[in-house]
Amino acid sequence: MPTAKKKDYSAQARIIKAMGHPTRLLILNSLKKRETCVCELRDLVGDDISTVSKHLLVLKKAGLVAVRREGNWLHYRLTCPCVLDFARCLERVLT
Amino acid sequence: MPTAKKKDYSAQARIIKAMGHPTRLLILNSLKKRETCVCELRDLVGDDISTVSKHLLVLKKAGLVAVRREGNWLHYRLTCPCVLDFARCLERVLT
DNA sequence: CATCTATTTTGCCATATCGCCAAATAGATG
DNA sequence: CATCTATTTGGCGATATGGCAAAATAGATG
Numbered sequence: 001m002p003t004a005k006k007k008d009y010s011a012q013a014r015i016i017k018a019m020g021h022p023t024r025l026l027i028l029n030s031l032k033k034r035e036t037c038v039c040e041l042r043d044l045v046g047d048d049i050s051t052v053s054k055h056l057l058v059l060k061k062a063g064l065v066a067v068r069r070e071g072n073w074l075h076y077r078l079t080c081p082c083v084l085d086f087a088r089c090l091e092r093v094l095t
Numbered sequence: 096m097p098t099a100k101k102k103d104y105s106a107q108a109r110i111i112k113a114m115g116h117p118t119r120l121l122i123l124n125s126l127k128k129r130e131t132c133v134c135e136l137r138d139l140v141g142d143d144i145s146t147v148s149k150h151l152l153v154l155k156k157a158g159l160v161a162v163r164r165e166g167n168w169l170h171y172r173l174t175c176p177c178v179l180d181f182a183r184c185l186e187r188v189l190t
Numbered sequence: 191c192a193t194c195t196a197t198t199t200t201g202c203c204a205t206a207t208c209g210c211c212a213a214a215t216a217g218a219t220g
Numbered sequence: 221c222a223t224c225t226a227t228t229t230g231g232c233g234a235t236a237t238g239g240c241a242a243a244a245t246a247g248a249t250g
Binding site for chain 1: 197
């Protein structure tokens, strides 16, 4: 790595930034188990559904989740479950 | 995990949020090699030194870096190098 | 096509973040 | 103590974020 620039990290930063919100972490961890429709996530999160929808958009734009329609329901799923392995290291930071 | 709440993820989110900026990722990756003084990080980053100092404060408050004084210089170091292993998974998200 | 349901989009406001500059601070040194 | 050097802190404007409520949309269904 000769001269790494800020620009080189902006792509990574975008993904990490998308993860850096309690609600979005809650959603990601919930999706680890199985894909879930928005209304179920709304119940889990407890915020207005438009707020949940916006959080899902952030995660989708970051490439962290993907969607599948089934009738009226949109089912979101994790694209890369490995992103949650990270939590184990964070526990160490927290101590 | 019976009923995980937003609150349970706020501590993790704080740390992740601190990592979610290109400059701060650049700094963390630089510190992976060795501890470094602020003026050297300023040259690496290229922003005003007060800006770099504020980024370091964010990382310090998150528990990601620690400081050691040596004469006039403050040397910053990574507390938990494992946080950067994460990058490998992010590459997968990016494709 | 009219309508129903799940979800997204838009608008708005309050608050947080980023970057620069100027001023303050903490140790080292004359 | 005066001063120098490295760094932090405060202040400011521009921009981004998070949340709600209302309006718009997309597909299913009568």
